[in-house]
Every structure is written in C-alpha cells, then in structure tokens.
C-alpha cells in the first residue's frame with residue numbers, strides 16, 4: 001500500500017512504472033504456474049474442466065518438442081527457444097480465479113464478457129465465470145479446497161432450509177451437485193494424488 005501510494009503521488013507518470021512492474025511480476029508468476037501445470041501433466045496429474053482437453057493438447061505439443069530436443073541434437077537450442085516462446089505465449093492468456101484458471105485464448109468464447117456487454121474487452125471478467133461450463137476454464141488440484149468448501153457449505157445450507165423453500169432448495173441442490181461434479185473431475189484427472197477429503201461430501 002505504502003509503495004503504491006509512493007509511486008502514485010510522484011509526478012511524471014510513475015504509476016505507469018508501477019503498473020509495468022506489477023505486470024512483469026504477474027507475467028513471471030503466470031509463467032511459473034504454466035510450467036508447474038506442465039510438470040503435473042508429465043506426472044499424470046491432468047487438468048480438469050471444460051478447457052482441459054485443449055490445455056492437455058498444448059502440453060502434449062510442448063512435450064513432443066522437448067522429446068525431440070535430445071541432448072546434443074543440432075536443433076536443440078532453437079527448440080528450447082520455441083518451447084519457451086510457446087509457454088510464455090500461453091502464460092499471457094492465463095487469468096487466475098479463486099476456483100479455476102481461465103485461458104483467455106479466444107475472446108469470442110468469453111461468455112463473461114458477452115454477459116457484461118463488453119465483448120471487445122481484452123481481459124476476462126473472471127469473477128463472473130461459471131467455470132464448470134466455460135470452454136476456456138480449467139480446474140486443478142490447487143482449486144480442490146475451494147470446491148470442497150463450497151460443496152460443504154451448500155450442503156449445510158440445504159440442511160437448514162425448511163420443506164417450503166422449494167425454489168432455494170432446487171438452486172442449492174444444483175449448486176451442490178455441480179461442486180461435487182467438479183471435485184470428481186479433479187480427482188479423476190489426478191488419480192495418484194492424495195485426495196484427503198475425497199467424497200467426504202457424498203455422504
């Protein structure tokens with residue numbers, strides 16, 4: 001906060017400098033996340049969610065490039081650069097939500113922007129994302145706790161509703177079922193991970 005204020009109060013457009021710094025850190029962080037997910041992929045921990053297939057295909061493509069890049073091969077350096085470019089490009093499309101990743105590769109598929117009436121925006125409105133149904137969204141083991149908590153909360157609220165509250169019950173039931181489906185999909189995509197609370201909410 002103090003740093004931000006310091007930058008902002010300085011005359012001469014220091015905010016732009018701060019913004020550039022923030023963007024740089026964000027870009028680096030996103031690139032780290034893409035590499036982390038790629039390593040997960042190599043260990044059989046796959047992404048889940050509607051955008052999972054596309055992301056898996058991308059990782060397979062990168063993996064193929066790395067495999068071709070045997071030590072000592074004449075094209076090794078060019079191939080390394082290619083891989084880094086691919087990963088950096090992909091990292092630029094990544095937006096982080098609390099419950100999902102959004103790979104904003106094709107703005108025309110961004111329902112959040114269409115719903116907000118800003119289809120030409122260059123960033124998604126991830127707070128409006130219904131990630132279980134959006135083609136650019138993926139779920140990963142790091143999102144599991146949020147979905148597990150959501151499932152537990154909706155279940156608790158359901159238990160508190162009297163029989164007359166049919167509409168709310170139906171809405172909460174749908175919400176609860178969706179959370180369970182997301183959890184199941186995350187677990188199925190990462191079969192060797194220790195899912196401590198796996199199915200805890202199915203009881």
Ligand code: SF4
Pocket residue numbers: 101102103104109110111112113124125126127128129130131134135136137
């Ligand atoms: S609806 Fe969700 S997945 Fe689609 S662009 Fe918006 S934030 Fe990304």
